[in-house]
Amino acid sequence: MMSDRRDTKGKSFHHSELFASIPPTCLPIVYHPNYNITFMGLEKLHPFDSGKWGKVIHFLKEEQFVSDENLVEAREASDEDLLVVHTKRYLNRLKWSVVVASITEIPPLMLLPNSLVKRRVLRPLRTQTGGTIMAGKLAIERGWAINVGGGFHHCSSDKGGGFCAYADITLAIRFLFDRVEGVSTATIIDLDAHQGNGHERDFLDDRRVFIMDVYNHNIYPGDGFAKRAIKRKVELEWGTEDSEYLQKVELHCEGALNELRPDVIVYNAGTDILDGDPLGGLSISPQGIIRRDELVFRAARRRGIPILMVTSGGYQKKTARIIADSILNLHLQGLIGADGSGSGPSAE
Template identity: 85%
Template sequence: MHPFDAGKWGKVIGFLKEEQLITDDNIVEAREATEDDLLVVHTRRYLNKLKWSFVVATITEIPPLLLLPNFLVQRRVLRPLRTQTGGTIMAGKLAIDRGWAINVGGGFHHCSSDKGGGFCAYADITLAIKFLFERVEGVSKATIIDLDAHQGNGHERDFMDDKRVYIMDVYNRYIYPGDGFAKRAIKRKVELDWGTEDQEYLQKVEMHVEGALNEVKPDILVYNAGTDILDGDPLGGLAISPQVCRTTYPCHYRPVYLLPVIY
């Protein structure tokens, strides 16, 4: 009864294996992000707030969590999210080492350093980029291309005054979060109307991605994908076909709601 399918990541991996598109040799198992990892971006005050089940219930929009002791919330809800966050951090390093990497989980683009929301409890996109800036020589510029149907206000707030990060965001202007302050961080803003269809969507995405990559030459590109652009999605409000969703530039692989792809 919740619009966010918590089991989809396993289904995606299972499907890709069945279709022989990947094997175990292609997969690196994600490690849970530690508290020290999280403190690279998050305030201790925010992490302490996650020790209250009420706060986690509000962020994830799952009211029954209010009734659970926090040790169960940590184990059943937050630990999997921390593992996905660790996966995004790892994907950043793997992308530098191998040329590209995909984290099948993560993409928590509504979470910033001191505030979660929209199912997002940890700021994995911000963390991946800051880890690269701080710990990998030669990475000094990043571009975020966010094609989830919702505005990525979390990473936008985190990089508001950081000139090293260029943000392009394509989203339905009428849905959550409507964060006017965060929009100030978007260098290339593409606001869509209800029911935007294939031709208009593809034309705008291709034109603006090309413009973004011509404007800045990044050392790392973080692509946050979301199939909530699909026609009939209960939250996205757009009308994009599966065919266009699969072929949207710059990545030809968009099977899940939130999929950071780091080149």
């Protein structure tokens, strides 16, 4: 049952638009056109495809799986929402263009007025963050939810980096812990090519959160301090291919969910594991990514655990098509339903 103004311990908290009721006719797929970053071509200075989220939706519409009517429209996270996790000091630092330039790795941003940077860069990221929080609530209500954006796993409460300015994964979990009765444990399954050091730092001493992280240990961020939070750590070598990768994902995903049966799974489904990705350094095929997502959803479904998926990193133009194809495959396999519920086979 959703609590409106008090958390499960009876403590009052701020009113948030992000936990507003969503019509049952909507699929638990969250998106807003404001996710996409277009800013005088400056976005092209970063390898990230800052329009990939809109392309995913375009492909899903082409296949007639989603429409403007059945999508959930994301809302921008307010300062009050962000302060559930972030420090005031950190949010104040984002008022400096040089700080945002450093976090997003787009140096020319430091030369622009912060009002522009806030509107054209930070607002899209805040809207995606709001989308992840909204999708968390939807996952509990419907059994699954997908935020077509989000997955900013390098950002912690007081530090951004790696194109991640807001800690949306931490925020989604904290909102659920605070506001939804019966949600007191969570498992993060982070399968982006990079170590998820942001949420790891945030949950370092929190025994309610079990973190599994499968990543290329040779690349950014190499955060040894944050690694102490990982309960299942799978470090991959350069060029890891489908067979070894999928075997490890399946083994450790099953192991993690057998070790702790959480109330919710947050699945960080980065596509930067794709062969040829300039930053990921792994060699997974498009079919391997689709199979990976299916393995995770199947493990969750078999145990009846709600799952929230965010799309995270992916630095090639073709990743949008792969994300769309993966979502369509989840539907084809009966792991997500067009009626907004999981439907179809739940066995392997």
